[in-house]
Amino acid sequence: MSEEMNIGLNREFHEGDIVKGVAVKVEDKAVIVSIEGAPFDGIVPISELSSLHVEKASDVVSVGDELELMITKIEEENFVLSKRKVDALKAWDKLEELYEKGESFEAEVKDVVKGGLVVDLGVRGFVPASLVEDHFVEDLEGYKGKTLKFKITELDKEKGRLILSHRAVVEEEKANRKRELLESIKPGDILNGTVQRIAPFGAFVDIGGVDGLVHISQIAHEHVEDINTVLKEGQEVKVKVLSVDPANERISLSIKETLPGPWENIAERVEKGQVLTGKVKRLVSFGAFVEVFPGVEGLVHISQISQKHINTPHEVLKEGQEVQVKVLDVNEKEKRLSLSIKALEENPKEEINYELPEEATGFSISEVIGDQLKKLKEQS
DSSP states (O other): OOSEEEOSSSOEEETTOEEEEEEEEEOSSEEEEEETTOSSOEEEEGGGSOSSOOSOGGGTOOTTOEEEEEEEEEETTEEEEEHHHHHHHHHHHHHHHHHHHTOOEEEEEEEEETTEEEEESSSEEEEEGGGTOSSOOSOOGGGTTOEEEEEEEEEETTTTEEEEESHHHHHHHHHHHHHHHHHHOOTTOEEEEEEEEEETTEEEEESSSSEEEEEGGGSOSSOOSOGGGTOOTTOEEEEEEEEEETTTTEEEEESGGGSOOTTTTHHHHOOTTOEEEEEEEEEETTEEEEEEETTEEEEEEGGGTOSSOOSSGGGTOOTTOEEEEEEEEEETTTTEEEEESGGGSOOOOOOOOOOOOHHHHSSOHHHHHHHHHHHHHHHO
């Protein structure tokens, strides 16, 4: 065995040299290659074919393939060669450049292992499960064979450590889309969106890579107590942009503003003389506001509340009370509805005077009192 060998063909071969060879025979655990200018063939053990685990040499190399190899050992009438080390040398230089520049690149996922994904870049790259997506992925098996974009998050050439992240690429792309969207949209725009999350105070709607908030007061024309009764996560909705704050990445949206107004075509739904059922929403000194349709309130003037004289509406009505009203007038343009409760009440019967006139009794009150006083004097 020797470290160097003069082949007698005006060329010397040394351990560490990089040579070109052609695969002449592919066995299960090794590849036999013919090296130009060498008197004998070399062998590439299966462990030196790739940085990844290889089951059979034929999975990586076919007869006739031209390979760039490193001489790792020179034995009598034999070279021990490595394709893996040549690939690694080439890879590290390129990977270091990508790492320094923070650039992303595409690569195929070669394997799925416990805790993440494996990528072959000439050296083994590992993608921890937490760096696969920007959300939790329960089963990674579907990623095998997929080509994804990655960024290098950790590189140590001496230790052969290479950590990759697809999540970093996803987050960067989302940030870019968000910035572009924040710069392009403006108040008044009508957009399509998808409900992403529901909170007690409103709903967050994705409008193409960025979420905007629809406050609970902007969900519907009518009052909404529980948003979950109106919206569901994943539901597609149409929204109007109310305001945009690019600096703080905040967008205020409204679903209500895209819906027909409660007063729209009210004259077609309500006519004078019609009887409706409504709920007392507010009591004021001059009357009561009654909601007869979601978002549509009409005024029952104090004079139209009761047949009896009342000083304040609170004497006969309370907020939340359900009442029947008669429509006195409809003004769609001014969004006014005049209503009456009194008009549906029966006229009270006239009070009957049961006091008889003095002429009918044959005596007067003064006479009765005078007689009583006279008796008292006589007794005394």
